Amino acid sequence: MIKNYLKIAWRNLWKGRVFNLMNITGLAVAVACCTLIFLTVYYEFSYDNFHEKLDSIYQVYNVANRPKGVEKSSSMPTPMAAALKAEYPAVKYITRSGNTGGVVTYGNQKINEDIHFVDPDFLKMFTFPLVQGSSNAALSQLNSAVITEEAAKKIFGNKSALNQTLLINIENREQPFLVTGVVKQYPANSSITFDVLLRFEHFPQYNADKDSWGNRTHMVFAEFNEGYDPAIFTQQIKPFVNKYYAEDLKNLKRDGAKPDANGNIFSLALAPFADNHFNNDIGIVEGNGISKTYPISLVVIGCFILLIACINFINLSVARGFTRAREVGVRKTLGAGKWQLLAQFWVETILVCLASTIIGLLLCTLLIKQFKAIFKSKISLGMLLEPAHLTGIILMFLAVTAIAGFYPALMMVRYKTVAVLKGKISGGKPGKLRNTLLVIQFTLSTLLIICTIITWQQISFLSNKPLGYNKTEVLSIPVDQGTRGADALRLMRNELRNNASVVSVSGAYMNFGRGNDGSSRRSVLGFIYNDREVRTHLQSVDYDYVKTLDIKLLEGREFDPNFKGDSTGIIINESMARELGGKNLVGTFLPMLDGKPKAQIIGVVKNFNFESLHDDIAPLTLTMLKDFEINYIFVKVKPGNLVGAYDNIKSSWHRLYPNATFLASWLNENTERQYLSERRLSGIFVSGAVLAIIISCIGLLAISIMMVIQRNKEIGIRKVLGANVFGIVMMLSQDFLKLVLVAAILSFPVAWWVMSHWLQSFAYRVDIHWWVFALSTALALILAFVTISFQSIRAAIANPVKSLRSE
């Protein structure tokens, strides 16, 4: 029987090959993109799941209910971790964690490595098994260093790393360390990444901050005893907060902070490390977390595409069912049972689905490279072979065949035998179901078109908005680790002084956007001014900063080497001026730092977007404090020959630092890089929209072919009665166009809601205009019309004698 089913299925599929090809194409594309999408999503959700004690590890963060709103921060003061462990018995293990880069020297080779500063508990909490050395003892000594297998290979080659001595340069101080352990290379889906683990006591500024509860520099992770309920942490820890954070509480109260529902104005809270990869609102976290919007929109789009392809399948099968009604009738008279007929159609569906899946997976292998590049995805097709995935695929396959195959089969089986044999059913009514499904398809498609247009608008807005500084002609050069920034800046200044294409050179602590070094820094400072706490971002700069970046000076002057006092002066931006209140602020002294003389305001600059356009321009203070390293050198060049200037500066750099890499980038490249995740999202929307539209149109095409076959006689009669081609095309198209219009209108509210939600995350954003909706609708209508026209025009032109004779 099965053999027979297969044989008949194959012949039927071959007979309807045009339809089935469309069907298979649509479904294969859907399978390919869903596979890629779901693998990516799985990968994102699999982050950190290799830690055995994942569920009992939490990151500590604090919540301050400032008068202007809630502020979360995961930066912790240095003595906090030890105090918490001592005073809160539920804590089993606790570790501080901070990162910097450092230059590792062994023999005569120097290598830049990522260094993680942690406490000995780190290796007991997180699952980083040691291949050499023991987890308990590895970090017991102050000069211990634990390195990864990869780092060991890089530094020592094939030599054993254990008990070797390394010199590591941290913040310009070189110290010897003894390798006491080698960590098994951790998987790529680890949020915590490092090459070398050192004791936290070596973290920069450690000695200065050792007892300070005011300076918050690093993350703290804690593992709790089994069965601990993290929900009670915030309330239980209140006495601890009152004891150690008295200063914060006092300041917040004075500034009029409003307590939250639990009566806290400042509290400590826990964020599960299991969510670390998506935790982007508590401040600094391990690794590069992503917003949950990204995997969720991927899943949604994947489901959309699969749904659209399934709808195609159903519509096509139902449409084809009409032509096969007679066969069903005959089979019934030959004694076919309901289930036998269902089985027969199901076999056909399974064959089509199987073909689609195989082609889809082949397509996957072809596309995976580009996909990984575009979406920064680290997936591999090998992941498909994991048992969980295989079952998932099989289940999905069965679900699709069931949904897409069962309904049409049932419809066909239900035909009235006698009517079918008399040929009465072949016409049939358009079908509410078919219309509903078409509307769903085009609702989704239009929705994606609208999303595409709006994200595209927002992104081009982001790239074109003037930021208040020169981003096209300024080059930002990250200073190499192990080099003093101030020295590098001085040398570069001298080197470039005679370079005709260079306008000016300066340096700063923070970059603009994201440079090629990938780091971002921010420093926020609070101080009391006029009995009120004022908070400001701090940017340490060098002479000529304002000039180099073309920032507009509103009052006063820029730092000037000719004025002696300027090196202790500050320049503030408009937001800061507004924060301080009052006019003519130039000349005012501010008590910015404890233990240092008050700083005098020497200038006020126009607001510029020193952070991404997600945020409003916050108060900013420019200083020349030596406490902050110069990490970036900014070079402004003359317009015209940017490429030449770049090469020029590059060779100057290499003359000064023959071994250092030149990571310079133009500022507009850096600012673009800030919106990588937005671009990625828009990439997802574009591809989703294109696929959705293509698949929907394939379905529409097939349905229009069916419709033309069904209405062939009607078209013939109308022509005989004098209808012209245009009239017939319009007649055939209008039913569908009405559906597409309804679909578009249905998509408006959803699209509006989704996109306005997304735009909320930008302080600077475009408005949603009505024409976006109109344009998307027009686009959908045009595409639908063109699709239908292929068939309707042909039917309209055909000689009516033919269609009437065949009756």
Next chain:
Amino acid sequence: MLSLKQISKYYNTGNNKTYVLNKVDLDVEQGEFVSIMGPSGSGKSTLLNIIGMLDQPSEGYMYFLNEPVHQLKEKQRSALYKQNIGFVFQAYHLIDELTVYENIETPLLYQDVKSTERKALVADALDRFNIVGKKDLFPAQLSGGQQQLVGIARALISKPKLLLADEPTGNLNSKQGEEIMELFKKLNQEDGVTIIQVTHSEKNAQYGSRIINLLDGKIDSSIIL
């Protein structure tokens, strides 16, 4: 063998019932060859479809091989039908995607007959109807007469006790028609198959043993030849 009691079939058109069959009583004995005649719209095909269980009467009782068909469940009715009734259509209704061989084999598939037995039975049928040479052709490659021959072979493959034919020669020329009718007569007389046929042709009706004339949904006359 077959007994219809007060069988009616009507459609609701507005507030009126339009009767296709109106309280028909009919008994057919084993071995009979009945021809149903009557003008268009007299209910011939409806009657045949009801006998063949393709259609259900609005009212009345029907007994087939002493089973009360009107009381049977779908499944039982289907089983009864499968084993005992063969249908031949005016438009042949062969399945286009299947070869001659496969078309004849299909009813056996639905009765779960074993593969070897199926082969034997189909081979016999092909032989008997002289279409062995055509077994691998598709219906579109055959003439009308040949298609109808396949249709009859298919209807007879599961050795039904009752063969129903709805204008079996309607689409054939007179020579092909005669051949089919001769075949029917032979089946009736030599193999003892009970046959009920609907026909327009007086001449074809003469092949049978009884002629029933329908008029406006009622039996007008019943003539035994």
